[in-house]
Structure formats: structure tokens, C-alpha cells
Amino acid sequence: MPQLNENFFDLEKNYLFINIAKKVKAFTEANPDADIIRMGIGDVTLPIAKCVVDAMKKGADEMGVKETFRGYEDSGAGYDFLREAVSGYYKSFGADVPADDIRINDGAKADCGNIVDIFGQDNIVLVTDPAYPVYVDTNVMSGRKVIYANSNEENGFAAMPDDSVKCDLIYLCSPNNPTGSVYTREQLAQWIAYAKKNNAVIIYDAAYEAFITDDDIPRSIFEVEGAKECAIEMCSLSKTAGFTGMRCGYTVVPHELVVKSSKGEDVQLAQLWGRRQGSKFNGVSYPVQCAAAAVFTEEGQKQIKENIRYYQNNAGVISRTFDELGIKYTGGKNSPYIWFKCPNNMGSWEFFDYLLENAYVVGTPGEGFGKNGEGWFRLTAFGDKDRTVEAMERFRKLLGK
């Protein structure tokens, strides 16, 4: 009889977004005429930029011709043309990330989860709370001990290290999902110093970097000195270029990042990660990589930046409404997320139901991201402009004095 991985039984019974989907489904079945505005799951709504679609179609055409057909990639790490493009993108905002340190993947979620394969069972994992559930769930599945650094109203939902706490792996996300908070260069330098003191590795999720507008907020942890000896970075084109349904991202494991084995030997994490991927991953679809490379061209950057500005405008609409209504929030700037305190001291699931039933607006209860999310709520700026304006009208009606 096979023994199951019973760590799965320690997971929360249902995945946050599945719970929400069920509640919304039940509500729409009971209220078929309700005009629901979805501002819950962090999915984009604008279509893929034309030059990116064209690049994918060109890649598809190449697959249909013997001379240009591409089978397995030799390494599975991504084609050089894409790794070079990503490296060039890093350079454009001042981070020196060589193409050899980059592996292309089918999205940051997979790598966020899979990266744990290269670490042992007994590591202590530090996660800022609230956080994207994948960090916790994938470590619980592996039976690792997860401890939390509190992000809360006092620190602007940007947890900082506590020297009295020991850990081995640290998950950071900036701009943060769900709170929209960002780390400054100085704050990241503190995390790096803390990681080095603890010989810990930082797993840095930069999925929302494209939303940063302030020059003094780093878009990559590798803009900060010392990061290459202690950090892995994951990024994705999901939010940058609307790739949630296209599936492409990248992970940087710097060649400088070395951890000692139990025998005292230096081990490059990049080598373990390459071995993991070599055995369990066969690379990203060639036409998808063509599409991804087009994102990094001059025309691609122009087109995607228009989309990002569209979402940033939505974030502005939400922020201004909350300012007007006196609702406390973080994010909205440098981030597509607006994280706010539920009015009238409601609990976050309580407010979810209240908002759905009275304004037909779907959001995400903060509680789903961790205990510090209790009483807080997330909206996203990824919706349609007019619908976002309409949702804010409903907020005014529901919550205005």
C-alpha cells in the first residue's frame, strides 16, 4: 500500500480562489440578474499586444515547416534569444543579470512551488503574513515548518526582519500580493543583511515589478548590493504583459549563490535547480517563447506599457474613491492591488458577503492570505475601466456617509 504524502492533510481544505468561485456561483444561481463586477482574482483583462500575438503566430508557422521546426530544447532552460532578452530587460532598469543565470518557465507559480524541491525537509521557512498562499501551501506539502513575519497596519503591511528570529528560507514579494506594499532599497538591504547573518536564502517574487513607478523602489532584488549571494528571484509575464493564459515567466538563480552541504562542500543552487528542471521539466512551448521575446522589443514594451497605464488608472480610480470615503488602504501606487481595512470593523469574509450581496462586487477576503489579513480586503485594478468606475460608484452608495 503506498504511503501518501500526508502533509497534504495539513493544508487548508480548499484553495482560496476556489472558495470564492463557489460562493459567487451560488450567488449568481440564486440571483441570475445581478450584474456582478469581479475584482477578486488577480487576472488581467486586456488582450495580448498585437506584436506579441504576431510573434507567436510566426513561431507557430515555423513549427509547421520542416526547416524551421523545433523539437526539444537542448537544456530546457529557455532559448538564448529569450534569456538574452530578459537579461537586457534587467539591464534597462539597472540590474546586472546574465542570461546564463536565467531559466525560462511556464509561470512564476510553478517555480515558486517547485523550487522547494532543492531544499531539505528540516528548513525553517519565513513567510510574511499576509502572503500569496502558494508560498505556504507548497512548503506545508513538503512538511516544512513555516513561521511568519507580521505585515500589518503599523508597518504599512511591509514586514521587516526580526533579529531574534532564525530561519533558512525567506519569501518576499514586492510589490506585494495581496497588500500592494513595496520595499524600498534600504528595506531590501536590511532583509539581505538579515539573510546573510542567518545564512538564509531569500526567494523573491517580483511578479508585479512592471507596476513600479517610483524611481527609488527597486524592480529587482538584484538592484540591491549583496543580493546575488543570498537571493533567488522569480518573475512572470502574467501581469507585465497579460500572460496569465499564455504562461511564461523566468527564474534567476545567480551563479554566485552557494550553500554549504552537510559535508561542508560548496554547492551552487543553480546547479541543483538545473538538475531538478532537467528531470521534471522540458521547457516552454517554442511559440510561447517567441511571444515572450516580443514583449521585450521596443514595440512590445510600448504596447504593454499602455496596458499597464490602463490598469494604473484603474488603481487611481479606486485609491481616490477610498481617499474620499476615508477608507484606510495600502497599494494602489506601484501596484495593481488595493488592500483596505473592511469598513465598520467587519471580518473579511463577512465583508466579502456584504459586498457581493449589496453591491454585486467580488473581491478577495484578506483572511485568505493569512491571519494578518483578517479584517482586510483586496481589490485589483485589472478590470475594465468603466466597470471599475461603476464598482466605485457602488462603493460610494454603499459606504458613503
Next chain:
Amino acid sequence: MPQLNENFFDLEKNYLFINIAKKVKAFTEANPDADIIRMGIGDVTLPIAKCVVDAMKKGADEMGVKETFRGYEDSGAGYDFLREAVSGYYKSFGADVPADDIRINDGAKADCGNIVDIFGQDNIVLVTDPAYPVYVDTNVMSGRKVIYANSNEENGFAAMPDDSVKCDLIYLCSPNNPTGSVYTREQLAQWIAYAKKNNAVIIYDAAYEAFITDDDIPRSIFEVEGAKECAIEMCSLSKTAGFTGMRCGYTVVPHELVVKSSKGEDVQLAQLWGRRQGSKFNGVSYPVQCAAAAVFTEEGQKQIKENIRYYQNNAGVISRTFDELGIKYTGGKNSPYIWFKCPNNMGSWEFFDYLLENAYVVGTPGEGFGKNGEGWFRLTAFGDKDRTVEAMERFRKLLGK
């Protein structure tokens, strides 16, 4: 200091195909004029069928239009249109596999590796030897004990169960990589009976099913009674439709497959697997799923079957040459692989060098697939027709009496 997953240190130092690539690179650098024929790695060479390319381009176009844009898939299990198509494909050869039991993935390799996440550490894993290295490597990475069932000349390289051996997980692959052997319905029934007696789970790799021509050889383990209570099946479009660079496959975890937890509770493996995928996978690119669905249309089946016939002809060319030269082999029929005994009692790496240096033909040393591969060698039928004929000419010159 993070503890590493030191099970990685128990892996063979280099991945088989990376070793081969290095040897070939060194040889071509030393002999730039050598006209090398590659019959090593199991990659296809014919382009993607036109209707499949067209479907992908249509999918890409949809992504570029707001009304038809698709973001995240709700479940990440694959779109219904594709799961239904796969279910219909199973039906076409007599296997009843409901769409709900199917999850779409980015290739069988990933799922073969990732499926181990749902099982505990202490399981005993039975792998037929020789085998596709991923079965062993991904279990070694997880620290599981791997034992072997011998496939050898005596049993036609199709290992059968030994009642005196106990195990929890069983990897089977038919048509087999690397040996090209196939299991009959009766042989699979014996494996199923053995699995049930041991309360073991079979992980069945059907990646080469499209090459089966004999009616009495099952294309899915689910054609055999009792399989749904003890088997998981993985399949891929890589070899069926030339998707090695497109990346799409599927895994079937029947809803009937239930394993007892340590507390004696019934657990559906499909549920654990769904939870694993829900946390670490975000589904396959929409245009890739469109391409995959086109494979299962009438026109798609017509076009891919032409390609498969082309490869089958190559297999015939190789088989007939080996018959003529008196070389012992398995496969070549129902399989794109020809697995043969190295002439003159050479070792398999010795024969690799001999063949590369004297005939400029690259194959795969059997030893790379396990100890029973020592002295055996794999060629693939995935090459160009004329080059395959040319390679066989060189075999005749080198090995003919």
C-alpha cells in the same frame, strides 16, 4: 543555513542526453567535416500538421482580442474542449476515460516527475530496468528506495512481476522506452493483479501508444479490466503529434483510484493530485491547448497518422537491415525505437564511440537506461527517411560480413 535536498547528490552526475551531447560536440569539433546522423535522443523531426498550426494561430488571434482573450484557467486542469477531445480519443480505441479524470499538462515528463509529490517518502518504487531515467531520478531526488524488475533478452525486454517482491509504486512504459517492447493485454492483466495484491499503484507511461499497430496490444492500461482501481496513466502529444517543442500532454487519475491514509481513511488520489497541481501549476497556454485539440479532430488524426507512418517506415528500414545483418533487437514494430545487442560483445558506451567514429551515427547507449541496458543500444525511427536509409547503409558497411 538552509539544508539542501542532499538526495540530489545520489543522482548520477550527469543526465544521459547531456553526456551524449558533450561527446558529440567534442567529436564534431575535432571532425568538422563528419556528416553526422543523429538517431540518439527521441526527438521527432517532421513539422507540426497544418491544421494544428492553424488552430494555434487562431488561438493566438483570440488572445489578441478583448472579447475572446483568455486569462487564467479556472481549474488549471485544461479546458473542457480539450479534455473532452482526449476522452473521445480514448473512446476511439475502446478505453472509457471520462473528461473529469483527465488533467492537461505541459508534457508527460513533468507529470511523471511531479506525481511523486503526492506520495510519502517511505514507499518502495519498482522500476523496470532498463527505463526512461526520469522514473528513477525523480524518486531518488525524493529519497525513495528504488528496486528493479529485470527486462532482458530472456523476457523480450518486457519485465513481468515477481510475487516474492513487495512494492508500493510501479512504473510501466508500453510501448517501452528504450526497448520498444510492448505489453499484451494478458501481461498487463498480470501487472494489475500484482498491483492489487500488493495494494500498489501503477504509474503507466503511454507516451508511445500512437505507434501501436497490432490490435491485441492495448494502447491504454484502461483497456484492461481492473486498471482504474490501481493505475495512473500519462500520455503526451510529443511523439503522437510532434509536440516535443509545443509541450502538451495529459494525465489520467481515475476517480475510482482510492488509497487508504495511515488513519484508514479512503483518499482519492485524483484529489491530492488536483491539490498539488492547484498549488504548483497554472495550466497550459491557451493557444497550445487549441493546437492540441486540433490533433484530435478528423483532419488532425489524418495528418498526424501520415507522420506516424513515415516514422514507422523508418523503423521498418532499420528492422530489415538488422534482420539482414543478424543483429538481435526488440521494438521496431508498435514502437519508434529499435533496441539491439551491440555487435561483437561491445559495451554500450564502447559501441557508442565505435559507431560515432566509424559511421558518424549517434545513438543512445543502453547502459544509460539501467544495468540491463549494458551491451545494448537504442536507435530511433524519428529521423529523416533518406538519412535513416543512409545510416543503415553505413551499418551494412561497418558490420556486414
